[in-house]
Amino acid sequence: MGHPRVGLGVVNALSSRLRVEVRREGVLRAQKYARGVAVAPPATVGPVAGSGTAIAFWPDTEIFETTRCSFAVLAERFRQVAFLNPGLSITLTDERPAGEARAVMFRYPDGVRDFVAALDAEAGSLLPQDVTASEREDPRIAGTMEVAFLWSGSREERIHSFANSLATRQGGTHVDGFREGVAAAVTAYALRRGLLTAADPDPDVARIGEGFTAVVSVKLGRPEFLGATAGLLGNIAVRACVGEAVQEHLGIWFEERPERAAEIVARLVRGLHDD
Incomplete structure (x- = not known):
């Protein structure tokens, strides 16, 4: 689908x-x-x-x-759509098995925040994590952006991106903007706290997502996809809009949680120095 x-x-x-x-x-x-x-x-x-x-x-x-339609495939897709559209209820009923009809209902009031929490739990996390989320409407893209993410202790990056509720498996400008926004917020915080100096190289944008579980979702009136499968978003304005929103939101989040921020940023900076 x-x-x-x-x-x-x-x-x-x-x-x-x-x-x-x-x-x-x-x-x-x-x-x-x-x-x-x-x-x-x-x-x-x-x-x-x-x-x-x-x-x-x-x-x-x-x-x-x-x-023959697959109940499991449809259920996973409807679950995904419900996550990306908070407040939307989707019910899937399979009446094919005689006397064994089954139905599931998907509804997630907290949208992408719930999505990230579910992804983290499915990855094997045993403890509830501190999920941060941001939603913003921007006239420059004639649309909205929603981002939710958390840092875990792993070095794996799990970023799931969507445009108009469709998975962009190859990423695109919304993912580029997300990474750049995180890198800018981390750099600014590290400089203020003396974890980096002006002479140090900026954190590598490609490496900044280590330990991330994130969902980046944009809804656009005129999405521009690159390639035949619509797996790569190409809207240029989206990059700056998402980047600015993430940098601002994460900067506030860092200030509100200084102990957690210091732990995350110090680990990222140590990783850069270890290289």
């Missing part, structure tokens, strides 16, 4: 049949399609309560080798 340009039209074309039902203003309207072609014009079915849209589709067996 995931290419931003793959919408209902593509799903319709790849389905042997598809049915759309729209509940609006007390009326239910429906339309059926067969292999992407409308069987008949939209028809009014009758009065109905509530509002919303329901879409049912049957993948075309002449196109796909298998048309």
